[in-house]
Amino acid sequence: MIQTRTLLNPFKSVPFLAAFAMTLLLALISVVFAQQASAHGYIESPKSRSYKCNQLINVNCGQVQYNPHDIEGPKGFPSAGPADGQITSAGRGTYSALNAQTSTRWDKTTLSGGPNTFKWHLTTPHATTDWKYYITKKNWDPNQPIKRSDLELLCTFADGGATPATSVSHTCNVPTDRTGYHVILGTWDVFNTNNAFYQAIDVNLVNSVTALESSSTPGNIASIIQSLNNVALNTVSSNQTSYFEVFHNNTV
Numbered sequence: 001m002i003q004t005r006t007l008l009n010p011f012k013s014v015p016f017l018a019a020f021a022m023t024l025l026l027a028l029i030s031v032v033f034a035q036q037a038s039a040h041g042y043i044e045s046p047k048s049r050s051y052k053c054n055q056l057i058n059v060n061c062g063q064v065q066y067n068p069h070d071i072e073g074p075k076g077f078p079s080a081g082p083a084d085g086q087i088t089s090a091g092r093g094t095y096s097a098l099n100a101q102t103s104t105r106w107d108k109t110t111l112s113g114g115p116n117t118f119k120w121h122l123t124t125p126h127a128t129t130d131w132k133y134y135i136t137k138k139n140w141d142p143n144q145p146i147k148r149s150d151l152e153l154l155c156t157f158a159d160g161g162a163t164p165a166t167s168v169s170h171t172c173n174v175p176t177d178r179t180g181y182h183v184i185l186g187t188w189d190v191f192n193t194n195n196a197f198y199q200a201i202d203v204n205l206v207n208s209v210t211a212l213e214s215s216s217t218p219g220n221i222a223s224i225i226q227s228l229n230n231v232a233l234n235t236v237s238s239n240q241t242s243y244f245e246v247f248h249n250n251t252v
């Protein structure tokens with residue numbers, strides 16, 4: 001009887017071993033899937049709205065703070081993709097804080113029109129269909145949720161299903177015909193899933209001064225007259241600059 005028992009014991013433990021192996025396998029699979037699920041990307045330069053949440057330059061962002069790379073929604077914008085008013089959150093309820101839209105809600109990066117480089121950081125690159133960049137139109141209302149019709153396409157970079165490096169840079173022409181607060185939208189359409197990543201960048205466009213190609217910064221600026229709506233400026237600089245942009249509370 002004793003011999004039989006010792007013989008039977010290993011057989012009894014087979015279901016236990018199998019269950020243990022299965023648990024281990026499931027744990028491994030879930031780790032792999034978790035890595036894929038969290039492995040996406042964000043625009044690190046100029047810092048996007050979500051990345052600034054991560055850097056605490058933008059505050060009160062909710063879960064975005066921890067997942068700036070995870071703004072993932074349906075691809076095919078603008079014919080498909082997230083609904084109007086939810087474009088900047090990729091339609092994700094978890095990240096709906098990103099849809100707040102007023103002229104003062106988000107920190108803005110000062111940007112000059114003309115060629116600008118947009119740099120994505122990809123935590124794990126996905127095979128890519130294309131990258132697109134959009135900007136808000138001249139007459140957009142910064143105090144209303146952003147709709148498709150507020151945006152115009154700036155440039156497209158097609159990858160044809162290739163897998164990018166972890167750092168991806170594109171140089172794109174930013175319009176010189178508008179100034180002040182604008183939102184640039186970067187989209188990254190993944191080739192082999194139904195999804196895309198959406199990144200909003202809040203910029204303060206400064207165009208007029210650079211368009212004049214001023215050779216140096218004007219010096220010795222002094223205000224001689226101030227009234228409620230007017231501030232007169234005097235400068236003794238010798239260069240050809242004849243136009244200044246004056247900022248009050250971040251607007252021109």
Ligand SMILES: [Cu+2]
Pocket residue numbers: 036037038039040041124126
């Ligand atoms: Cu991913």
